[in-house]
Amino acid sequence: MRCRKCGEKAVINMRQHRLSLCSQHYLEWLPNQVQRFIEKYCMFNLNDRVLVAVSGGKDSLALWDILHRLKYQTEGVHIDLGIDEGIAYSDVSRQTAEQFANDNNLTLKVVNLDSDFGETIPEINRRTHRGRMKPCSVCGLVKRHILNDFAQQGDFDVIVTGHNLDDEAAILFANTLNWSLELLARGYPVLPAKPGFTKKAKPFSRIYERESAAYAVLREISYVNYECPFSIDSKQLHYKTILNEWEDENPGMKLRFYLHYLQALNKGAFPWEQDKDEEIASQLCPRCGQPTTTGGPCAFCHLFEI
Amino acid sequence: MRCRKCGEKAVINMRQHRLSLCSQHYLEWLPNQVQRFIEKYCMFNLNDRVLVAVSGGKDSLALWDILHRLKYQTEGVHIDLGIDEGIAYSDVSRQTAEQFANDNNLTLKVVNLDSDFGETIPEINRRTHRGRMKPCSVCGLVKRHILNDFAQQGDFDVIVTGHNLDDEAAILFANTLNWSLELLARGYPVLPAKPGFTKKAKPFSRIYERESAAYAVLREISYVNYECPFSIDSKQLHYKTILNEWEDENPGMKLRFYLHYLQALNKGAFPWEQDKDEEIASQLCPRCGQPTTTGGPCAFCHLFEI
Numbered sequence: 001m002r003c004r005k006c007g008e009k010a011v012i013n014m015r016q017h018r019l020s021l022c023s024q025h026y027l028e029w030l031p032n033q034v035q036r037f038i039e040k041y042c043m044f045n046l047n048d049r050v051l052v053a054v055s056g057g058k059d060s061l062a063l064w065d066i067l068h069r070l071k072y073q074t075e076g077v078h079i080d081l082g083i084d085e086g087i088a089y090s091d092v093s094r095q096t097a098e099q100f101a102n103d104n105n106l107t108l109k110v111v112n113l114d115s116d117f118g119e120t121i122p123e124i125n126r127r128t129h130r131g132r133m134k135p136c137s138v139c140g141l142v143k144r145h146i147l148n149d150f151a152q153q154g155d156f157d158v159i160v161t162g163h164n165l166d167d168e169a170a171i172l173f174a175n176t177l178n179w180s181l182e183l184l185a186r187g188y189p190v191l192p193a194k195p196g197f198t199k200k201a202k203p204f205s206r207i208y209e210r211e212s213a214a215y216a217v218l219r220e221i222s223y224v225n226y227e228c229p230f231s232i233d234s235k236q237l238h239y240k241t242i243l244n245e246w247e248d249e250n251p252g253m254k255l256r257f258y259l260h261y262l263q264a265l266n267k268g269a270f271p272w273e274q275d276k277d278e279e280i281a282s283q284l285c286p287r288c289g290q291p292t293t294t295g296g297p298c299a300f301c302h303l304f305e306i
Numbered sequence: 307m308r309c310r311k312c313g314e315k316a317v318i319n320m321r322q323h324r325l326s327l328c329s330q331h332y333l334e335w336l337p338n339q340v341q342r343f344i345e346k347y348c349m350f351n352l353n354d355r356v357l358v359a360v361s362g363g364k365d366s367l368a369l370w371d372i373l374h375r376l377k378y379q380t381e382g383v384h385i386d387l388g389i390d391e392g393i394a395y396s397d398v399s400r401q402t403a404e405q406f407a408n409d410n411n412l413t414l415k416v417v418n419l420d421s422d423f424g425e426t427i428p429e430i431n432r433r434t435h436r437g438r439m440k441p442c443s444v445c446g447l448v449k450r451h452i453l454n455d456f457a458q459q460g461d462f463d464v465i466v467t468g469h470n471l472d473d474e475a476a477i478l479f480a481n482t483l484n485w486s487l488e489l490l491a492r493g494y495p496v497l498p499a500k501p502g503f504t505k506k507a508k509p510f511s512r513i514y515e516r517e518s519a520a521y522a523v524l525r526e527i528s529y530v531n532y533e534c535p536f537s538i539d540s541k542q543l544h545y546k547t548i549l550n551e552w553e554d555e556n557p558g559m560k561l562r563f564y565l566h567y568l569q570a571l572n573k574g575a576f577p578w579e580q581d582k583d584e585e586i587a588s589q590l591c592p593r594c595g596q597p598t599t600t601g602g603p604c605a606f607c608h609l610f611e612i
Binding site: 184 | 482483484485487490548559562563566567569570573574575576577
């Protein structure tokens with residue numbers, strides 16, 4: 001297997017693109033792909049202040065590395081969720097993120113759920129929900145709220161997350177099986193800023209997980225390489241497995257599924273987003289001031305009240 | 307396992323409905339379900355002349371049996387496609403359909419592709435396409451054209467087909483994976499009449515294949531119980547297998563997937579149908595007079611010209 005560009009020995013064969021590349025050309029090719037996607041969806045430009053949500057996993061670190069190499073103005077934020085479950089998941093994640101920032105002279109801020117808000121994710125779960133709300137839902141809500149609050153306070157132009165194609169295809173697949181119209185209407189890789197909400201972008205959303213992992217390995221980035229202990233049985237992992245089996249049989253299937261969906265959105269499928277925006281913007285949480293759909297506390301503040 | 311209605315021994319357990327029934331109550335329950343679906347979607351009423359497309363398989367015969375028991379005015383049409391492939395598929399199918407009509411004093415007309423149009427499906431395939439168009443696509447086109455032509459000539463109010471939930475869910479699944487917007491916009495269980503086109507309805511589209519088969523067996527209907535030899539490797543069968551595996555794990559998943567899609571359609575997802583209708587209605591085939599999207603011969607007539 002030879003590199004398409006130089007004929008040297010290839011380190012990766014991407015059947016979905018019918019492309020094999022050596023290490024050097026792969027490390028050029030992937031940032032180039034990301035740059036094109038950023039431009040195509042007008043995600044941000046070199047003048048914007050970009051807040052990178054850094055979990056310590058391969059995707060967020062590879063993304064931060066690429067954005068830094070592409071000369072974007074980035075800062076990182078890591079949310080320490082206080083998840084231990086016998087493997088010190090959050091401690092190791094935070095240390096990994098801090099190490100990467102240190103090694104690359106990048107600024108990383110840490111929000112600690114326990115010291116800043118008084119409770120960890122496992123504690124919130126045990127206290128409030130007793131199985132009514134899944135840990136992944138609580139955790140997603142908490143992360144979205146804190147990221148937006150941090151970006152608003154710090155006057156960032158955009159929040160970026162490391163969601164890759166495998167993540168996006170699995171979410172899309174779940175939303176399609178349920179025909180969740182409001183979620184299907186909001187599946188763009190970029191969501192514009194709204195009053196109280198910072199713009200959000202997912203520059204990796206057409207990058208396969210395997211491509212992101214290969215980049216991290218070739219760049220010798222240390223990353224946390226195990227899944228969150230709470231997510232191991234999640235439906236999303238189940239959908240990922242199904243999609244991976246198809247991808248094996250039909251290379252590129254996952255990418256086509258996602259890109260055809262984006263085309264469908266561009267053609268006007270699921271015409272709901274506008275209404276939803278207006279509904280959100282008309283209400284503010286009396287505790288934190290973030291927009292919410294109800295007149296009372298937002299879902300995040302409600303978590304700490306019940 | 308006991309019948310929910312009478313406590314006698316049940317013959318079928320439908321996990322998707324959490325319902326077990328004995329033979330007698332099952333044979334009442336299924337027609338009742340079909341009747342409710344016919345009414346909900348205003349498919350047809352007792353004054354309408356209903357043309358049943360009868361292949362000789364379990365679905366079309368069970369459907370015809372149910373419509374007859376529900377006192378609808380039905381006539382059947384069978385299209386002899388001339389498919390042999392070593393198992394006399396079309397001969398057996400035609401004889402099975404004729405036997406059912408005979409046994410029940412029902413009117414069945416047969417359109418014979420070979421004697422009426424000069425060529426069978428395998429011959430058309432061999433002559434024209436050499437792999438460019440799949441047999442299932444050719445066959446679908448031929449059947450749609452002939453059914454519509456027959457219904458128009460006979461002044462029927464509606465054409466009904468025996469597509470079951472497994473068929474509809476598999477088609478929907480394929481159209482979703484490809485985000486085929488025009489097809490997704492037209493996936494209703496009933497398509498209204500348009501100039502040159504008879505109304506079409508699928509009264510079985512929320513009935514599981516297993517429910518339809520159980521009905522045919524319990525009513526002692528003889529039906530052709532093997533798949534068309536051309537369809538054995540088709541993608542649709544592949545999707546059916548995938549959906550069946552999920553259904554096993556999540557009883558009712560297939561039905562929810564389909565019904566949530568219908569709700570999405572009703573809420574206005576995929577707003578394309580109207581434009582497509584107008585485009586079709588503006589052109590007529592110079593050979594057969596049926597509406598077409600082009601100024602030249604329709605796709606059916608084109609098949610016999612090339």
